[in-house]
Each structure stands twice: as C-alpha cells, then as structure tokens.
Amino acid sequence: MKSTLPSRLKQTISALIFGLAVTAPAAQADEVLKFFNWSDYIAEDTIERFEKETGIKVIADVFDSNEVLEAKMLAGSSGYDLVVPTSSFMGRQILAGVFQPLDKAQLPNSKHLDPELLTYLEKVDPGNHYGIPYLWGTTGLGYNPAMVKKALGEDAPVDSWDLVFKPENMKKLEKCGVMFLDSPDELYPLALNYLKLDPNSKKTADYASTSAASTLLKSVRPYVRQFHSSQYINALANGDICVAIGWSGDIIQAQDRAAEADNGVAIVYSIPKEGTQIWFDMLAIPASADNVKNAHTFINFLLRPDVIADITNYVAYANPNMAATALQDQDISNNPGIYPSAEVKKRFYPGNVRGVKIERLLTRFWSDLKTGR
Incomplete structure (x- = not known):
C-alpha cells in the first residue's frame, strides 16, 4: 500500500530475496526481530535505518491477506515477534489468546497517537492493551x-x-x-x-x-x-x-x-x-514471540514522527501520529481521501x-x- 514510488514490485521482490538470503544467519544473531507485515507496506529505508540505529537485525516476511496471517497465528507458534493484523481480525485473535499485552513503559512515543482514533479501537481492544495502530484508511x-x-x-x-x-x-x-x-x-x-x-x-x-x-x-x-x-x-x-x-x-x-x-x-x-x-492495521506481539524487547523497540521506532511520516509518504496511507502530519508531504497531509474531514469521519464505522x-x-x-x- 503506497504513495509516490517508482516501483512497488521491485520493493516486494527485494524484500522476499532479502528474507530468503538472511534467514539462516540472522536467526543465529544475538539481536533479532522477526517481522511479518503486509507486502509493500513500509518505506524502502525504514528497516535499514532501524538496524543501523539499534544493531537489531530484522528478518522481514510479507503476506497479502488477513486470512494468511490468522492461519499462522491460530496454528500456535507463528515464528514471529511482531505482526500487523487488521483491527477487526485482531479483535477475535485477542479473544483466542494469540497476543501478549504491550508494555507501554517501553513505548514512550505512543504519546503521539491521536486519542480520537484510539477510541475506534476500544471495542476490539479495550484499553488498547494488545495493539498499537500502525496505519489506517x-x-x-x-x-x-x-x-x-x-x-x-x-x-x-x-x-x-x-x-x-x-x-x-x-x-x-x-x-x-x-x-x-x-x-x-x-x-x-x-x-x-x-x-x-x-x-x-x-x-x-x-x-x-x-x-x-x-x-x-x-x-x-x-x-x-x-x-x-x-x-x-x-x-x-x-x-x-x-x-x-x-x-x-x-x-x-x-x-x-x-x-x-x-x-x-x-x-x-x-x-x-x-x-x-474505517480500518486500522495494528502492531501486535504474538504470545509465542522470542524477542519481545526487540519488538517493543521496533514499535517505538515506528511511533517516531519522522519515521512514520516517511512511511506515509511512501505508501499513501494515513498514520495516527499527530506529530507526523506536519513532517509529511503536504499533498498527502491535505488529501481528503487520505485524511478525511471531521464531517466525513462522522459517517465511518469500525x-x-x-x-x-x-x-x-x-x-x-x-x-x-x-x-x-
């Protein structure tokens, strides 16, 4: 999902090749994060920036439907530390016990989240205990x-x-x-x-x-x-x-x-x-995750206004980060199809x-x- 990019297919293929190439050695590294995300749903340099800043190696795999992710989650040990379910699917997965509660003390950048948007998520995740909104549309x-x-x-x-x-x-x-x-x-x-x-x-x-x-x-x-x-x-x-x-x-x-x-x-x-x-794609940590601290570190990184602004510029999906809006391309921030008016939002349902x-x-x-x- 995207914005102004030269080649989404190129990114997808690169991500797949990268995942295949690094899986074996990375699994042996001391600092690792196994990330399962929608295809074409992150900026080209986001993972590279995170790895350089933290020394944590990211093993990134992609999926193209909630059903694929849900099958892995409900099967037991998914093999991933961080996944991106859509909120409606996450709600029933929470009931199935497949996620662990987030440690908000490790997520200081969650202060940037729009409280109005968080209210849409209350029915599927009361108290926003299990998921952090990543992008929405x-x-x-x-x-x-x-x-x-x-x-x-x-x-x-x-x-x-x-x-x-x-x-x-x-x-x-x-x-x-x-x-x-x-x-x-x-x-x-x-x-x-x-x-x-x-x-x-x-x-x-x-x-x-x-x-x-x-x-x-x-x-x-x-x-x-x-x-x-x-x-x-x-x-x-x-x-x-x-x-x-x-x-x-x-x-x-x-x-x-x-x-x-x-x-x-x-x-x-x-x-x-x-x-x-209105839907939200969430960041959630599986109950079976091996690298929980690294997952929190990556979520907090994605909550940084400058990081998520770059992602929105690339994928053309809105983010819930109030401090990011001014940092984004203005043709994105001012696009009513991406960031609808308050009047239009009144007709939305989660x-x-x-x-x-x-x-x-x-x-x-x-x-x-x-x-x-």
Whole structure:
C-alpha cells in the first residue's frame, strides 16, 4: 500500500530475496526481530535505518491477506515477534489468546497517537492493551471519470454506493470493467450499511443466503469482472477497468502509477456519502514471540514522527501520529481521501468482532458468491 514510488514490485521482490538470503544467519544473531507485515507496506529505508540505529537485525516476511496471517497465528507458534493484523481480525485473535499485552513503559512515543482514533479501537481492544495502530484508511470507490461518464453519463453517482450496488448501473459498467475486493470482512458490512442496517450486525438472519445484504450482493455479482485485493491497482492505472471497490491508499497508488506512465488515465478516489468502514492495521506481539524487547523497540521506532511520516509518504496511507502530519508531504497531509474531514469521519464505522457462527456463515456465503452459486 503506497504513495509516490517508482516501483512497488521491485520493493516486494527485494524484500522476499532479502528474507530468503538472511534467514539462516540472522536467526543465529544475538539481536533479532522477526517481522511479518503486509507486502509493500513500509518505506524502502525504514528497516535499514532501524538496524543501523539499534544493531537489531530484522528478518522481514510479507503476506497479502488477513486470512494468511490468522492461519499462522491460530496454528500456535507463528515464528514471529511482531505482526500487523487488521483491527477487526485482531479483535477475535485477542479473544483466542494469540497476543501478549504491550508494555507501554517501553513505548514512550505512543504519546503521539491521536486519542480520537484510539477510541475506534476500544471495542476490539479495550484499553488498547494488545495493539498499537500502525496505519489506517478507508474502503471506497476508485474510478476512471472518463470511462464512467461514457458508460453512465454526466450524472453517474460517483459519490454513492449506488454506483456499484445498483444492478442497472453495474450492467452498464460491465463493459469497461468493475473489480471488487476479495474480502467478505469489507464487502458484506458495506452492503449492510448501504441498506441502513448495522454493519457489525450479530444477527444470523442478516447473513442468511436470503437476507437483504446477500440478495444485494448477488444481484450485482454477474457484472463483477474479478474479486481481488491488489490486482485492481494496476487494472485501474492501466485503464483496464473503470471502477473498483478498494482501499484508499491503493487507489491513490493507482493514481500515481497512471501519472508515472503518462498514459492519459485519470483515477479518482471517492468516499461514498452513505458512509464506509474505517480500518486500522495494528502492531501486535504474538504470545509465542522470542524477542519481545526487540519488538517493543521496533514499535517505538515506528511511533517516531519522522519515521512514520516517511512511511506515509511512501505508501499513501494515513498514520495516527499527530506529530507526523506536519513532517509529511503536504499533498498527502491535505488529501481528503487520505485524511478525511471531521464531517466525513462522522459517517465511518469500525469493523468489530462478530462471533464464530457469523464468521462461518460469511465465509460460506462469500465462497458461493464468487463461484456464482
């Protein structure tokens, strides 16, 4: 997830090669940190700076979905000292006992965290005992104005979920291409919220195959070209699709890639007027971590305003560090798609823990939806 970068793929490959190259010798070092992060989700020099300042060698591996991380965490010993779960997943993982409480005395830089944003996390992590917010963002619409105008005309509802949740619109957009996130944890709550229902509903009836939200998603399913949580970035940037439900920083990354390519493609990020989910990617220490002190040292490093400002500049996702805003590129800090106004924030909802039974219903529904059942 990113901002103004020349090559995200290059970074990902480099990180993977680095991880493979250093795993064996680093594991024998006295000072080590085993870090499991989303791919392309840190500045190019962050880890190098940390290693130079502390002498702690970082073994960095990457993942591309919460499900991958959760499988490792619930299996027992993950082999990592620091991981980056999304807050809604972290909430149920806390209940499963996979994390250890943070020692706030080792995290003096947590004083920079925005207390308003911390309140969103109270329901999944009461008292913020287990996680520190790393980066945050929203789920919205990325679209190509010219292509959407051609398909739907001047009055296309680009400020509303009507764009993708009304079959009559999706039928017209099908030719230019629409992609959805491959994430029931994102899409189903969006559908519930659009229908003016509780996006964090714990009523099993709201997740039945005949429920209003299920019916809504099935009604637009025939017009969705692909469900994927990263390929929409290049697809938008290259003009291969005209609309995507995606994450804020990824859509802005698509803008940057199109600008770098100078291919005449314009991309806009829209937070629909009906509201959307605000999500946080957290820093958490597994209960099985071997290098707990080093994990705290790295978290405190990431909480430094200058460090997290560089990361936000690179990945184009907002951070919760109040002192970092002035240090960031102003086109990032002043971008309402990255840092929405207080008025827009009123329409946000966090993802909460729904319970095992509902998660199973949701998983089953999503599998059926993608296969067209």
